[in-house]
Amino acid sequence: MSEIKLEENIDILPRGKYLQIAVEIEALDNLIIRSTSSEEVLTFHYEKLGNRFIIPWRKIKGRLRRYVMEKQRSLGIFEECHLKDGLCLQCPSCFMFGATGETNKNADPEYKSNVNNSYNLASRILGETFISVRTVKEILDYTANAVDEKTFTTGQALMTKIFVPAGEKFRGVITLRDPTPEIVSIIIDNLQRMARLGAETRDWGKVKTTILGFIYSDREEISSMDLLESMPKRLESDVSKLKLPPVDKAYKKLAVSVQKMLKDEGLIKKQLYSE
Numbered sequence: 183m184s185e186i187k188l189e190e191n192i193d194i195l196p197r198g199k200y201l202q203i204a205v206e207i208e209a210l211d212n213l214i215i216r217s218t219s220s221e222e223v224l225t226f227h228y229e230k231l232g233n234r235f236i237i238p239w240r241k242i243k244g245r246l247r248r249y250v251m252e253k254q255r256s257l258g259i260f261e262e263c264h265l266k267d268g269l270c271l272q273c274p275s276c277f278m279f280g281a282t283g284e285t286n287k288n289a290d291p292e293y294k295s296n297v298n299n300s301y302n303l304a305s306r307i308l309g310e311t312f313i314s315v316r317t318v319k320e321i322l323d324y325t326a327n328a329v330d331e332k333t334f335t336t337g338q339a340l341m342t343k344i345f346v347p348a349g350e351k352f353r354g355v356i357t358l359r360d361p362t363p364e365i366v367s368i369i370i371d372n373l374q375r376m377a378r379l380g381a382e383t384r385d386w387g388k389v390k391t392t393i394l395g396f397i398y399s400d401r402e403e404i405s406s407m408d409l410l411e412s413m414p415k416r417l418e419s420d421v422s423k424l425k426l427p428p429v430d431k432a433y434k435k436l437a438v439s440v441q442k443m444l445k446d447e448g449l450i451k452k453q454l455y456s457e
């Protein structure tokens with residue numbers, strides 16, 4: 183069994199390494215996908231695949247980030263970092279999912295005062311639309327005016343609802359840029375814990391997430407489409423080849439390395455988290 187050697191340490195500069203994880207998400211209940219924005223597409227007609235349900239990457243990324251932050255908080259690491267413009271710009275979650283000076287307006291004063299000058303962290307987790315495994319025969323969607331529950335008026339935003347039957351499976355690829363074993367351990371752990379989709383419970387519902395395999399390469403080799411046409415042969419399924427550390431240790435080590443890196447780059451004043 184050959185071991186796969188990931189980058190040992192994080193670096194501010196890109197190194198051109200990609201770990202692509204092929205993921206399957208199964209709807210455990212009948213799901214209602216709700217969209218209040220008219221340009222958000224929830225089904226799509228593909229030339230080769232026909233009509234499919236789709237899950238926008240934004241929805242998956244948002245949910246995954248919440249899981250990563252909850253776990254991080256439970257370990258006492260940057261507990262006050264939060265999504266409502268309160269990103270700290272210096273914790274494992276901000277480092278992996280990205281954060282900008284715009285998203286830390288309401289950050290905890292201790293975190294905010296530790297940042298030397300405004301800087302942005304680019305997301306190291308990239309994804310694309312997840313596509314349903316089966317063709318949708320008939321798309322049961324309708325666009326309606328959202329009814330105000332108090333006044334029964336319909337002056338609000340247009341709302342699209344789509345019904346996805348229980349058992350429907352979606353496939354997609356999540357790409358980690360220049361990952362260390364710690365980053366992979368955290369993402370895999372949280373993907374496996376992801377039991378619900380959607381930022382609000384009214385979008386989506388219970389799901390089961392399975393990792394189908396991965397590819398480590400110097401380029402992005404696979405896309406969601408590839409997972410639907412025929413499963414790529416190069417897909418590795420033995421996660422033990424990655425020699426991942428336990429998730430708790432991974433968070434702690436990554437928290438120290440992110441703080442050290444930002445301090446060395448002169449971006450933060452002092453290391454707020456150390457071993």
Ligand SMILES: [Zn+2]
Nearest residue numbers: 263270273276
């Ligand atoms: Zn943070």
